[in-house]
Amino acid sequence: MKKIKIITPENIEVEYTLADVASRTGAAVIDTAIQCIFYIILLIAAALIKYFSIEFWMEYHGWIIGILIIISMLISYGxxxxxxxxMNGQTFGKKVLKLRTIRRNGQPLTLKHSLIRNLFRIFIDTFGVGIVLMFFSKDRRRLGDFAASTIVIADKNKDCPITLENLEKTNENFSYYISKEENELVREYLGRKNDMDDCSELREELKLHFTKKFDELGILDEWKEFINSL
Incomplete structure (x- = not known):
């Protein structure tokens, strides 16, 4: 399995296993099958309208067909x-095959990144361009991944890298557990630790501070991975 190392915005190095072409194709097949179910439901709905209300169909068939086309496009793209x-970078197909899409810097997808990568999916990559590019790309990225700066990884029960952005997004009590001052201090530390001659003392102070704080709050086990990442 091909590995890739990424550096998060907080200068944390994380290693991932890239998803192979076979597993990505399998996930796409599953997702396409799910979409086809919705398409079939639309066709059945149109057939029922035409069968049970022929006058309504004759009068509004243009509108009905137009609405069905718009819904189909929403299913295809949306x-x-x-x-x-x-689903944190997953679709049903990716979840079944334990794959996940993340940004090239290790952070979770945003709406912008998902819009870009999937726009290329339906207009270009669907026609086989994506699979060809995955064979020749060292990161196994299709054109949509290049445009959106994303990669697809083998999840292997591993979450996204422990970063403040990920924690803030996934933990609804983040602002309660991490004060604004602590947030700024940790960001400053993570951004400069690789340039510091010796940050071991500061690292231990931060670990001790958060260990004591989270232990008193009774959430130490939940935040141990964050503390170890400092």
Whole structure:
């Protein structure tokens, strides 16, 4: 399995296993099958309208067909965007095959990144361009991934890298557990630690501070991975 190392905005190096072409294709097949179910439902709905209300169909068939086309486009484009934003970079197909899409710097997808990568999916990569590029790209990226600066990784029960951005997004009590001053201090430390001659003392002070604080709050086990990443 091909590995990739990325440096997060907080200068944390994380190693991931890149998703191979076979698993990405398999995930795409599953997602396409799910989309086809929705398309079939639309066709059945149109057939029922035409069968049980022929006069209504004759009078408004142009509108009905137009609405069905718009809904089909939303299914084709919106399915992946909705799934990726609500399942932390996964679709149903990716979840089954334990894959996840993240940004090239290790952070979670945003709406902008999902919009870009999936726009290329439906207009270009669907026609086989994506698979060809994955074979020749060292990061196994299709054109949409290049445009959106994203990669697809083998999840292997590993979450996104422990960063303040990820924690703030996934932990609803983040602002309660991490004060504004602590947030700024940790960001400053992570941004400069690689340039410091010796940051071991500061690192230990931060670890001790957060260990004591989270232990008193009774959430130490939940935040141990964050403390170890300092």
């Amino acid at each position: 399915y992946f965007i909705y799934m990726e934003l609500n």
